[in-house]
Amino acid sequence: MSNVQPLKAESIHLSYGTLQVLKGVSLTVNASEGVVLLGANGCGKSSLMRVLNGLERPQQGSVEVFGKPVTGARGSGLRAIRRQMGYVFQQFNLVPQLSAFQNVLLGLLGQRPFGLIGCMSPLASAEDRERAMACLERVGMSDRAMHRPAELSGGQQQRVAIARMLMQSPTIVIADEPVASLDPRAGRQVLELLWEIVRERQLSMLCTLHQVELAREFADRIVGIKAGATALDAPAETIELSAINALYETA
Amino acid sequence: MLPLKLLNYLPLMPFMKPHNTTNPAMPPRFRRPSVVTWVIAISFAAFFIQGLIAADVTLDRLVRGASNIVRFLGQAFPPDFSRHESVAWAMLETLNIAVVGVTFGCLLSVPLALLAARNTAPNAIVRTLARFVISVARTIPDLIWALIFVVTVGLGPLAGILAIIMDTIGFAARFYSERFEEVGKGPSEALTATGAGRLSVIFGAIIPESFASMTATSLFSVEKAIRSAVTLGLVGAGGIGVELSTSMRLFRYDQAAAIILLILVAVIGFEQLSSAIRKRIINGEGVPQG
Numbered sequence: 001m002s003n004v005q006p007l008k009a010e011s012i013h014l015s016y017g018t019l020q021v022l023k024g025v026s027l028t029v030n031a032s033e034g035v036v037l038l039g040a041n042g043c044g045k046s047s048l049m050r051v052l053n054g055l056e057r058p059q060q061g062s063v064e065v066f067g068k069p070v071t072g073a074r075g076s077g078l079r080a081i082r083r084q085m086g087y088v089f090q091q092f093n094l095v096p097q098l099s100a101f102q103n104v105l106l107g108l109l110g111q112r113p114f115g116l117i118g119c120m121s122p123l124a125s126a127e128d129r130e131r132a133m134a135c136l137e138r139v140g141m142s143d144r145a146m147h148r149p150a151e152l153s154g155g156q157q158q159r160v161a162i163a164r165m166l167m168q169s170p171t172i173v174i175a176d177e178p179v180a181s182l183d184p185r186a187g188r189q190v191l192e193l194l195w196e197i198v199r200e201r202q203l204s205m206l207c208t209l210h211q212v213e214l215a216r217e218f219a220d221r222i223v224g225i226k227a228g229a230t231a232l233d234a235p236a237e238t239i240e241l242s243a244i245n246a247l248y249e250t251a
Numbered sequence: 252m253l254p255l256k257l258l259n260y261l262p263l264m265p266f267m268k269p270h271n272t273t274n275p276a277m278p279p280r281f282r283r284p285s286v287v288t289w290v291i292a293i294s295f296a297a298f299f300i301q302g303l304i305a306a307d308v309t310l311d312r313l314v315r316g317a318s319n320i321v322r323f324l325g326q327a328f329p330p331d332f333s334r335h336e337s338v339a340w341a342m343l344e345t346l347n348i349a350v351v352g353v354t355f356g357c358l359l360s361v362p363l364a365l366l367a368a369r370n371t372a373p374n375a376i377v378r379t380l381a382r383f384v385i386s387v388a389r390t391i392p393d394l395i396w397a398l399i400f401v402v403t404v405g406l407g408p409l410a411g412i413l414a415i416i417m418d419t420i421g422f423a424a425r426f427y428s429e430r431f432e433e434v435g436k437g438p439s440e441a442l443t444a445t446g447a448g449r450l451s452v453i454f455g456a457i458i459p460e461s462f463a464s465m466t467a468t469s470l471f472s473v474e475k476a477i478r479s480a481v482t483l484g485l486v487g488a489g490g491i492g493v494e495l496s497t498s499m500r501l502f503r504y505d506q507a508a509a510i511i512l513l514i515l516v517a518v519i520g521f522e523q524l525s526s527a528i529r530k531r532i533i534n535g536e537g538v539p540q541g
Contacts, residue, residue: 053444083446093441097459106455110446116454161441168445 004067006031006172006204007052013060014047021047022058023228029172032202034195036209036219036236040248043225045208049176052206053085054078065172083110086170086203088194090177092157094149100160101145104132107167135163139193155186162194173198175207179214187211191218212244327508338494338510342517345490348411348483349476355412356419356476357469363420364427370439371431371453385428389421393479397488408489411480418479419472426468430461463532470525477521481514 007029014022021044029035039045050056052063054070063070065081073081094103105119108128112118119128136142139159149157158178165173178194179187191209195218198205209215215222215236222239224232224247232243284292332338363381365371372378396417400410438456447455458465484492491510498507 055440055444079446079448081446082444085444087441087444089437089441091437093437095438095442095456095459097462106442107445109442109451109455110448115448115451119455164441164445 005029005064006066007206008064009048009052009061010063011061012048012051012058012063014044014051014056014058021228022051022061024061025225025228025230027206027223027230027233029204029206031204034198034205034207034218034220035223036207036215036221037223037225038209038212038215038232038244038247039225043247044228045225046176048225049174049206049208052174053082053087079110083168084171086165086168086173088158088161088165088173088175088178090180092149092154092161094157094161094164096149099146099148100136100141100152100163101132103149103160104135104163104167105129107132107135107164110168132163132167135166136160138166138197139163153186154182155190158182158190159193162190162197166197171203173203173205173207175205177208177210180210188214212241215244216241323504326502327504329505330509330512331503331505332509334494334506335509338491338513341484341491341494342513344408345480345484345492346477346517348408348415348488348490349473349480352412352415352480353419353469353473353476356416357423357472359416360420360424360427361465363424364431365453367424368428368431370434370436371457385421385424387421388417389425391417391421393418394482394486397483397486401487406487406489411483411488411490414483414488415476415480419476422475423468423472427461427465430464430468431457434460466532467529470529474518474522474525477518481518 005028007027009025009027011024011026012022013020013024025044025048027035027037027048037045037048047056051058052070054063054073058071061071065084068077068081070078070081094100095106098106099121102121105121105124105128108119108124109115117123118125121129124132133142133145136145139162141156141159141163144152144156144160149160152160162178173194175194179191182190191214194207195205197203207219216239219236222232222234222236222244223230224244226232226247231247232239234243363385366373366377366381367385369378372381393414396414397410400413404410404413434457438460439452442452442455480490480492481495482492484490484494485496487493491514495507495510495514498504498510
């Protein structure tokens with residue numbers, strides 16, 4: 001498995017009706033590498049992330065996760081691939097009626113034979129319950145285990161969402177603007193936590209960001225998308241600021 | 252839509268002067284109704300007048316009706332509670348019919364609603380089929396369901412229970428499925444992304460989000476079921492309606508009055524209870540998520 005790239009996307013084309021969003025984006029993420037994806041609003045970053053996970057089907061191109069094709073995969077094959085990929089959303093996407101603890105347990109949903117039955121708090125195994133608590137502990141939220149999302153701040157909700165991702169024990173993490181809906185301070189703290197976890201578990205990560213400084217600070221490699229195509233792909237330390245700024249200029 | 256339309260008329264309001272008198276054309280105060288509007292208005296008027304004529308509404312009949320209702324009330328008061336034992340048993344049977352029928356009705360509504368909602372149905376054919384079943388259950392009135400089941404399973408509470416089940420499905424399954432369709436797709440997508448199967452996603456994200464609204468709908472169904480269970484006895488499907496129709500047919504209006512009072516107390520009592528529970532559930536929901 002070590003020779004195969006965790007994530008490899010080749011010439012992805014995606015359009016909604018007549019609107020062409022992605023026009024041949026290629027991208028790879030190597031083992032334990034943190035890649036930041038930059039690009040202006042509407043350049044197709046989020047669509048690309050959704051394609052990588054199979055939430056969206058591209059018209060052309062291929063995505064491979066550890067050498068297994070995501071595009072074209074269906075049913076249990078697709079679910080097996082998704083199980084290795086943790087996803088962190090901009091809007092957290094916690095189930096609002098459930099406690100933080102139960103939300104974290106739901107990270108196991110794809111891994112237990114009877115799905116939900118194995119991950120409901122009253123029925124889950126003692127081992128899983130302990131692990132969920134440890135995940136909450138890792139993100140500093142164990143004292144809020146019984147709180148509902150609405151009772152938590154945005155930063156705290158994202159921490160719970162990160163704990164849910166941890167519970168899934170993925171090898172690849174996809175984070176779609178994880179701090180875009182947080183204030184700068186909370187955003188930085190959450191981002192630091194996310195990268196710390198990714199580094200300590202040697203996960204591969206692909207993360208979209210809006211803050212260029214944060215991207216340069218955290219990323220191993222920066223990939224830029226402009227007008228639906230890859231416009232930039234280089235190690236973070238060698239990239240000039242002007243090259244990044246060019247991504248945001250209107251053509 | 253309407254408020255926007257009203258905005259168009261704002262410049263015409265008498266206390267406002269037009270800002271710019273060189274405007275191309277002043278919008279008219281009134282618009283000529285379209286042909287369709289005329290056709291609808293005239294056919295409505297025709298139906299209405301024909302209905303009045305067919306009902307043979309005359310002053311003479313209204314006066315006689317008024318004196319009859321005075322006679323009825325005179326005979327109904329004071330209400331006669333002497334048959335309280337059998338009436339009480341009949342009331343209990345009514346509540347039994349309502350509760351048992353509504354429980355099965357709500358349970359059956361969940362899978363039907365899942366098959367009928369756009370975001371949970373496996374495919375368009377199943378969805379159309381489920382919607383058809385639900386709308387048939389809703390369009391046929393409860394009394395007619397009761398008549399059908401009296402014919403098929405015989406007189407008594409079982410026919411009433413089956414009628415309530417059908418009536419509840421028509422109501423609850425529709426509202427459940429509409430609620431499912433309103434659920435935001437974020438949490439479902441997050442669970443799908445963990446590699447979970449479809450059923451797990453539905454029961455892990457969509458059902459919890461709909462749960463409060465489903466409980467409220469179910470309580471409404473119970474209220475509705477108690478009201479219909481009262482009348483189902485009129486066609487022989489068990490419950491207190493049997494007692495009521497017997498008393499009325501024997502011209503024992505005082506006994507009928509006692510039964511009507513009891514029904515009133517039971518229905519109002521349950522409505523109070525259920526709205527109290529609903530309020531608690533809705534308050535327990537917490538603030539909406541930002």
